[in-house]
Amino acid sequence: MDIAANIAQIQQRIQAVCQGCGRDPGEVRLVAVSKKKPATDIEAAIAAGQTLLGESYVQECAAKINEVKAVAEWHFIGALQSNKVKYLRGKVDMIHSVDRFSLAEEINRQWGKDNACIDILLQVNLGEEASKSGTTANKLTDLARQVSQLEHVRIKGLMALPPWDADLEEVRPYFRQLRELAVQIAALELPNVTMQELSMGMSHDFEVAIEEGATLIRVGTAIFGTR
Numbered sequence: 001m002d003i004a005a006n007i008a009q010i011q012q013r014i015q016a017v018c019q020g021c022g023r024d025p026g027e028v029r030l031v032a033v034s035k036k037k038p039a040t041d042i043e044a045a046i047a048a049g050q051t052l053l054g055e056s057y058v059q060e061c062a063a064k065i066n067e068v069k070a071v072a073e074w075h076f077i078g079a080l081q082s083n084k085v086k087y088l089r090g091k092v093d094m095i096h097s098v099d100r101f102s103l104a105e106e107i108n109r110q111w112g113k114d115n116a117c118i119d120i121l122l123q124v125n126l127g128e129e130a131s132k133s134g135t136t137a138n139k140l141t142d143l144a145r146q147v148s149q150l151e152h153v154r155i156k157g158l159m160a161l162p163p164w165d166a167d168l169e170e171v172r173p174y175f176r177q178l179r180e181l182a183v184q185i186a187a188l189e190l191p192n193v194t195m196q197e198l199s200m201g202m203s204h205d206f207e208v209a210i211e212e213g214a215t216l217i218r219v220g221t222a223i224f225g226t227r
């Protein structure tokens, strides 16, 4: 697995799709999803200039952040239980997967201990799939209003993991829906809420996600190989 070559290739694909749809490639950040991959793979990615990493499992994430000595930005992107938030405190720069108020409250409590502030995204379960986390589109406004009251949490945008489909045109409407939801939330002009980030698109569908406005794409397999 040539991690550096894979990253270079994905960066080229990002450039190409941005050129095709008239977006500035600087608006699209690649999150290299390193779950289940060893710290040595992460170090190879960082050495290749990929300093933004994503992890999905709490203990694994915390352990790897301790293990990897090179400077990097870490995003937590996986399902999160409130009782495990403490392991991430002070370690991660953004949490993409906030889908309920009780979780946001615990994040607020943990970051409050350091009198710090954490950037979060609200995760929406667009396909309303039982197997996936995320609030529903209907409940999103209420959740955003509640979370906006928390002192140590800043909502930066939305995240989604749409239903898998080999036909990317079946996935596109979900990405579009997430962007529309972000426009609706932004219009509420809530305190501590900006809708500058849309975290959507993975190895098989990131190009469509970029066409529909993604600012953070979460790519694992295409960089590090199958898990």
Ligand SMILES: *Cc1c(COP(=O)(O)O)cnc(C)c1O
Residues within 6 Å of the ligand: 033, 035, 056, 077, 078, 161, 202, 203, 204, 218, 219, 220, 221, 222
């Ligand atoms: C694993 C994971 C990814 C990356 O998926 P790939 O198909 O390997 O690119 C993206 N987002 C989340 C939330 C994940 O858990």
